[in-house]
Amino acid sequence: MKALTERDIRGSFVNCSKGEAQRLALPRDLAERPWEDLDFLGWRDHTAHERAYLVVEREKGLVGVAMRLVPTREGFRASLCSLCLTTHRGEGVTLMSAPKAGKAGREGNSVGLRMCADFGCSLYIRGLREPAPGGGRIKESLSVEEQVARAQENLGGFLERLRS
Template structure:
């Protein structure tokens, strides 16, 4: 992913108002992000623990979506698998995140959801740059490049559902 700045991020959101995008909390260290290793920039809102954001480059256009964490928390004995990167985590390491759909559908309160790594570090897990706490990556016959392509495809399919 190419590096993006604050203005690009705030202008990229497709499922929230311009006012909401202006008020959201950005990650503290945009300049220090490992851009070459990211398929998307994802972060949790430090001021609102139930909110997260995801920004990616989609066909040369920066697209951002606001996400909400579902209220239901998993027990610490359960394991979950991320639907994007297929990393497994114990307890609350995988969360259901919902996104209001873009346009009229979103104004009509329609949303879509995905089970995703709660820390939104999917890109780093796939590349082996971050190791999940007590979780892991399944042994796969796919190469890392194929796993990256699969993660990007899963992300694209999720974004398609939001932007319809």
């Protein structure tokens, strides 16, 4: 992924107003992100823990999504991220709920995605980050490039449901 600027990020959101996009809290460490190893930018709002954001490069440009973390009562069992297929114990995988774009979202319709709560999917796939004890990666025969393509396809499906 190419390094993004504040302007890039704020202009990419499809499921919130321009005013909301201007007010949202950006990550404090944009300059330190490992951009060359990221397939998307994801972060939790440091001013409101239940809010999170995702920005993805697509063929037609950037797509930003405002989301809410859905509280879960999973205890200490392991859960699987639907993007990178990494397992985490406890709250390492969370359900993210996003209002749909346009009229459907204003009417209260949303879509959900279970994903790594730390948005580390790209780094887990590439072996650059390890899940906390009790979590892990599924051993599979796909190459890293094929795993990246699958994660991007899974994320693309989420974005399509968001816009439909």
